[in-house]
Amino acid sequence: MKTRQMIIRHLLWLVLPAIMASCGVYSFTGASIPPQAETVSVAHFPNDAQLVQPTLSQRFTEELQNIFMRQTNLRMVEGVGHLHFEGSIVGYGTEPVAITGDDRAALNRLTISVRVSYFNDFDEDAEFQRTFSRYYDYDSNLSLSQVENQAIDQIVTELAEDIFNQAVVNW
Numbered sequence: 001m002k003t004r005q006m007i008i009r010h011l012l013w014l015v016l017p018a019i020m021a022s023c024g025v026y027s028f029t030g031a032s033i034p035p036q037a038e039t040v041s042v043a044h045f046p047n048d049a050q051l052v053q054p055t056l057s058q059r060f061t062e063e064l065q066n067i068f069m070r071q072t073n074l075r076m077v078e079g080v081g082h083l084h085f086e087g088s089i090v091g092y093g094t095e096p097v098a099i100t101g102d103d104r105a106a107l108n109r110l111t112i113s114v115r116v117s118y119f120n121d122f123d124e125d126a127e128f129q130r131t132f133s134r135y136y137d138y139d140s141n142l143s144l145s146q147v148e149n150q151a152i153d154q155i156v157t158e159l160a161e162d163i164f165n166q167a168v169v170n171w
Contacts, residue, residue, distance in 0.1 A: 033072060033168050034122035039081035040074040045114065049092040056089060056152060060114065063160040071164065080119075083167065087116040090131065094144055097137060110144065111135040112155045118167050128166060134158045 042065045047057040064085060069076055074083065091113030096105030113133040120126045136151035138144075144151075 041081035043086035
């Protein structure tokens with residue numbers, strides 16, 4: 001009899017968190033999403049930067065969509081969801097950093113900036129409009145084309161995490 005009680009207790013500890021997460025009460029990512037929210041939408045983020053990287057717009061939009069699909073139980077919808085993101089890529093550029101003694105750059109920095117508007121049907125206080133920026137430093141002996149894909153992947157992931165955290169993680 002005692003063994004049966006232990007098994008039931010262990011099953012409850014395994015099943016209870018899943019039930020809580022599916023009801024919108026708790027998320028393992030620390031997300032604080034209104035329980036009545038069922039959908040999220042991410043509009044296409046056009047590239048309005050002076051220097052346009054051809055695949056950046058699509059890559060960023062998809063990564064922002066993916067982080068919500070991976071880390072929440074919200075359904076991604078076309079149009080406008082209960083939580084909605086829109087904006088544009090406003091900056092893409094490189095600049096030298098870490099200048100050496102002979103006035104040469106030891107590192108170059110690729111920076112990407114995204115202006116984001118976030119709308120929440122259930123909590124207007126959580127809404128925001130702001131610009132997020134991230135960068136990737138690389139050795140000046142390398143050209144941008146040699147590191148561009150890796151740099152964009154890293155920056156886009158970090159930007160999506162920053163936006164996700166600003167919108168739904170209340171730490």
